[in-house]
Amino acid sequence: MLQRLLVVLLFAITASFAQAAETPKRPITHEDLWLMKRVGAPNVSPDGRWAVFSVTEPSYDDKAQVSDLWIVATTPDKTGRAPTPRRLTGTAGGEGGVDWSPDSRRLVFTARREGDETAQLYLLDLAAGGEAARLTQLVNGARAPRFSPDGRRVAFSSSDYPGASSEADSKRIAGERKARKWNARIYDGFPIRNWDRWLEDRRPRLFVLDLPEVGAAPGAPRELLRGSELVKQVGFAGRGDSGDSLSATWTPDGRALLFAASIDRHTAAFRFTSTQLWQVSVEGGEPQQLTNDAHSWAQPTFTADGRRLLLVLDRNTGMAYTNSELIAFDWPGTAGRDVASPSIAIERGRLLTAGVDRAVSSFAPTADSREVFFLAEEAGHEKLFVSSLSGGGARLALDMTVGVYTNLSIAQSARQPVLLANFESATIPPELVRLDPRGGAHVALTQFNAERVALLDLAPVRHFWFTSSTGRRIHNMLVVPPDLDPSKKYPLFVVIHGGPHTMWRDQWVMRWNYHLLAAPGYVVLLTNYSGSTGFGEAFAQTIQGDPLKTPGAELNEAADIALRDNPFIDSARQCAGGASYGGHLANWLQATTTRYRCLVSHAGLVNLESQWGTSDTVYGREVNNGGPVWEQGPVWREQNPIRYAASFRTPTLVTIGEQDFRVPLNNSLEYWTVLQRQQITSRLVVFPDENHWILKGENSRLFYSEVHAWLARWLSVDLATAGSAKAP
Numbered sequence: 001m002l003q004r005l006l007v008v009l010l011f012a013i014t015a016s017f018a019q020a021a022e023t024p025k026r027p028i029t030h031e032d033l034w035l036m037k038r039v040g041a042p043n044v045s046p047d048g049r050w051a052v053f054s055v056t057e058p059s060y061d062d063k064a065q066v067s068d069l070w071i072v073a074t075t076p077d078k079t080g081r082a083p084t085p086r087r088l089t090g091t092a093g094g095e096g097g098v099d100w101s102p103d104s105r106r107l108v109f110t111a112r113r114e115g116d117e118t119a120q121l122y123l124l125d126l127a128a129g130g131e132a133a134r135l136t137q138l139v140n141g142a143r144a145p146r147f148s149p150d151g152r153r154v155a156f157s158s159s160d161y162p163g164a165s166s167e168a169d170s171k172r173i174a175g176e177r178k179a180r181k182w183n184a185r186i187y188d189g190f191p192i193r194n195w196d197r198w199l200e201d202r203r204p205r206l207f208v209l210d211l212p213e214v215g216a217a218p219g220a221p222r223e224l225l226r227g228s229e230l231v232k233q234v235g236f237a238g239r240g241d242s243g244d245s246l247s248a249t250w251t252p253d254g255r256a257l258l259f260a261a262s263i264d265r266h267t268a269a270f271r272f273t274s275t276q277l278w279q280v281s282v283e284g285g286e287p288q289q290l291t292n293d294a295h296s297w298a299q300p301t302f303t304a305d306g307r308r309l310l311l312v313l314d315r316n317t318g319m320a321y322t323n324s325e326l327i328a329f330d331w332p333g334t335a336g337r338d339v340a341s342p343s344i345a346i347e348r349g350r351l352l353t354a355g356v357d358r359a360v361s362s363f364a365p366t367a368d369s370r371e372v373f374f375l376a377e378e379a380g381h382e383k384l385f386v387s388s389l390s391g392g393g394a395r396l397a398l399d400m401t402v403g404v405y406t407n408l409s410i411a412q413s414a415r416q417p418v419l420l421a422n423f424e425s426a427t428i429p430p431e432l433v434r435l436d437p438r439g440g441a442h443v444a445l446t447q448f449n450a451e452r453v454a455l456l457d458l459a460p461v462r463h464f465w466f467t468s469s470t471g472r473r474i475h476n477m478l479v480v481p482p483d484l485d486p487s488k489k490y491p492l493f494v495v496i497h498g499g500p501h502t503m504w505r506d507q508w509v510m511r512w513n514y515h516l517l518a519a520p521g522y523v524v525l526l527t528n529y530s531g532s533t534g535f536g537e538a539f540a541q542t543i544q545g546d547p548l549k550t551p552g553a554e555l556n557e558a559a560d561i562a563l564r565d566n567p568f569i570d571s572a573r574q575c576a577g578g579a580s581y582g583g584h585l586a587n588w589l590q591a592t593t594t595r596y597r598c599l600v601s602h603a604g605l606v607n608l609e610s611q612w613g614t615s616d617t618v619y620g621r622e623v624n625n626g627g628p629v630w631e632q633g634p635v636w637r638e639q640n641p642i643r644y645a646a647s648f649r650t651p652t653l654v655t656i657g658e659q660d661f662r663v664p665l666n667n668s669l670e671y672w673t674v675l676q677r678q679q680i681t682s683r684l685v686v687f688p689d690e691n692h693w694i695l696k697g698e699n700s701r702l703f704y705s706e707v708h709a710w711l712a713r714w715l716s717v718d719l720a721t722a723g724s725a726k727a728p
Helices: 002-021 030-035 167-179 514-518 537-541 549-565 581-592 608-614 619-624 634-638 641-647 665-677 697-715
Strands: 050-057 066-073 095-100 106-111 120-125 143-147 153-160 203-210 248-250 256-262 276-281 296-302 308-314 324-330 360-365 371-378 381-388 395-398 404-410 419-425 428-436 441-444 462-467 473-479 490-496 523-528 569-579 598-602 652-657 682-687
Touching (some): 143 248, 153 167, 153 248, 248 296, 276 296, 296 360, 324 360, 324 371, 360 404, 371 404, 404 428, 462 549, 490 514, 490 549, 490 697, 514 697, 569 581, 581 641, 641 665, 652 665, 652 697, 665 682, 682 697
Parallel strands (some): 569 598, 598 652
Antiparallel strands (some): 248 256, 256 276, 308 324, 404 419, 419 428, 428 441, 473 523
């Protein structure tokens, strides 16, 4: 059946491209990019028949943007035609946290609907039809719902205020805080900010709700952690940067919940913190700590037979970066048996990612509990790997030369394997696909943007490698402008990824879309410099103690190789730019080379010392730079761009979101001040209502227009540089 569907879809896509070929393709515009429908992660039903996912229909007017849940069959209809998705919800505001009931008949999700001050839980009965019913009305909302194994209860997370002894207490405290006449933020410890908001003192809580009979009103949820010694600890927090939410997993017998939480978050200013695994009875009581070490444990997931527990492990090795690993443990608490769970230690587990030196991004066990599939980055792609739960190392399950897979989801009670994911590439926005590891391919389940994409001139990325001066193999991608004429000369724009522990991938990007940057007639170079992920743990760790110097040199070497091997690139017209760590490196290029006619720096540090002291995360930076700033080790002195301000010469566009707490505004202002003091042509663009990313439609349009105008100013056709001459 899958092969038949693949043939049908291939014919449809071929026909679509043939029709599009009759119309000349055009360069992508910001409107094309912004108004593409955005397809979210698939959530496959346990029986494997259906997948639910979100679709956002963007608008430049935030109030006009629509986001709803959709559903699509995972197999073709009886005639072999591709499934047709249909909309499930149609209300203002989006839905999140979707989970299927074990019988594949109901959905639970969170949404903020009319009358809700915060997101609440809703239950949608697909078999009975009708509107979703609200399940909760909590002052601090509800998050991360999960059905119990018998489908009769839902566990979820919320939060409350210090000193609150009940939901009524939380409502009272919320009212008092809203009514108070003074306005101040008061802290006694770290951390105080995260990403784009100041942290509040609310603590995460865990609830269980008995689902009502059809037509009956829901009862009050039962709070499991209130009053426990765990929540009284000063360092107690949920997993994640904000720390105010817990994501729970039911044990196979339905008698307890597992969750990951921190008890040392208050020490984040001076050491790496951890998240440990805890178990609490659904009747409440003091949670039992299952792991007790310096590492971080997350995403507890049971196999369908309940015999194994899978966990993601981030080891604390003292390094700023380590791969996320997947480990399996035998689970004694199988259904029908009242056996206490032992403490979980690394040496008792089975490493499922052995042999694959990559970080796990998403994973799921198969319905027969024999294997686990996982996704991991690999040299510009994100690929599917598989590992046997009975032993042996991991291996590549589905190779690819184009695009990335993300958000893996596997049906847990289907008779036949049903693996779903998102697929995207630099030329295809994310869509839902069904993976066929045995056939070595995937089948598209949605094509929301196919017609729009077919009109655009989007050349596939070109991969190349080179060996750097330090002997490292460096991966790169090249994106050429629309309607490329190899006999002409085109300017080069070196775009630098952030992170640094991420990589440029063959994917559809919103904030630095490769083809939109190239559209005016630029060649875009994307280099995975030292520190990038997808090339092994050791490669990602190479920048510890060398954060800017070697990566900066590799960017220049990559540009040299691109120029050498592509005669249509004009060596006399080069600019460089990036955001976050890419902005850091752009500022390092400012300090160390004059080869670029211009630079673009978004959210980039210019001063290692002030960045360390004002960012929302600090200790990892200290480790990466070889020690605390007051010791003034070599990195603080030798790889700090602002110390080279006397040699700054290159015109620079500086952009920043005012609500950015990861690379706070002060670093951009420092850079701007130096540029102005040195009388260097420069332009500053501050977005008051944006964070580390530019997320609003009109702001994004302005950002791209500013970047394009800046590049055009310095890379314009100039006969003196043979910009329009034939290639030699």
